Amino acid sequence: MKLILLGAPGAGKGTVAKLLTEVDGSVQISTGDILRGAVQAGTELGKQADAFMKAGDLVPDDLIMGIMEARLQEPDCENGFLLDGFPRTIPQAEALKGLLDKIGVKLDMAVNLDVPRDVILDRLTTRRTCSNSDCQAIYNVKSNPPKQEGICDKCGSPVIQRDDETEEAISKRLETYNEKTAPLVSFYEKEGLLTKVNATSSDVVVKSISEKIGI
Numbered sequence: 714m715k716l717i718l719l720g721a722p723g724a725g726k727g728t729v730a731k732l733l734t735e736v737d738g739s740v741q742i743s744t745g746d747i748l749r750g751a752v753q754a755g756t757e758l759g760k761q762a763d764a765f766m767k768a769g770d771l772v773p774d775d776l777i778m779g780i781m782e783a784r785l786q787e788p789d790c791e792n793g794f795l796l797d798g799f800p801r802t803i804p805q806a807e808a809l810k811g812l813l814d815k816i817g818v819k820l821d822m823a824v825n826l827d828v829p830r831d832v833i834l835d836r837l838t839t840r841r842t843c844s845n846s847d848c849q850a851i852y853n854v855k856s857n858p859p860k861q862e863g864i865c866d867k868c869g870s871p872v873i874q875r876d877d878e879t880e881e882a883i884s885k886r887l888e889t890y891n892e893k894t895a896p897l898v899s900f901y902e903k904e905g906l907l908t909k910v911n912a913t914s915s916d917v918v919v920k921s922i923s924e925k926i927g928i
């Protein structure tokens with residue numbers, strides 16, 4: 714499947730993307746995971762992205778498009794991809810459209826994960842993430858804790874709170890989402906690609922997407 718997952722911070726894009734990879738082997742591409750990996754590795758990209766991310770701001774469009782133009786043309790994308798956290802602005806969506814036209818790839822749909830704001834705030838303050846940049850498994854102290862407290866079930870690395878999970882950064886991320894990313898819902902509606910789902914349960918979302926795509 715070739716999907717875009719839209720939704721506010723904490724809507725469950727990463728959680729749903731990881732579950733969908735198990736449905737048909739499509740690859741999850743999370744710009745947030747790529748950027749956090751670059752920050753941890755201390756690469757030039759990481760150095761440029763770090764301050765934006767900590768403050769809850771978006772990383773500039775040209776940096777993101779540089780990553781995604783290359784990533785979407787890697788061989789593992791041929792079987793399908795799940796875009797998690799990209800596109801995030803109208804210019805990114807326009808650039809993605811041009812890129813996909815150029816490489817002859819057609820999207821199945823853009824799925825908007827709809828979750829009430831109080832649930833989002835609760836999820837973001839209780840989320841924990843694996844600190845290993847090659848893993849970045851997602852946990853939640855309330856709904857999905859690791860089997861051993863503070864240790865990732867998958868790779869055994871420490872499970873931590875992200876740098877952008879301070880109260881101030883969360884509030885800025887939600888503001889940035891409303892201003893710059895929420896307009897993508899209308900963009901994809903006009904493109905005839907939008908599907909809206911109530912994302913209170915990730916399993917229901919996965920079932921609904923699989924049914925709509927016919928898998």
Ligand code: AP5
Pocket residue numbers: 720721722723724725726727728729744745746748765766767769770771772773774777797798799800801802805836837839840841851852853854856857877886912913914915916
């Ligand atoms: P990114 O990593 O993409 O963060 P985000 O969009 O803010 O999304 P989150 O990862 O916070 O949430 P999510 O929707 O994936 O939810 P999750 O599944 O974890 O981006 C981080 C930063 O990188 C940005 O602020 C920006 O600076 C930069 N960036 C990234 N992409 C960019 C781009 N394209 N352009 C510019 N800058 C970019 O779930 C949240 C919690 O809820 C977890 O604890 C989970 O266990 C729990 N949960 C999920 N579903 C359920 C459920 N159904 N029931 C109970 N709990 C649930």
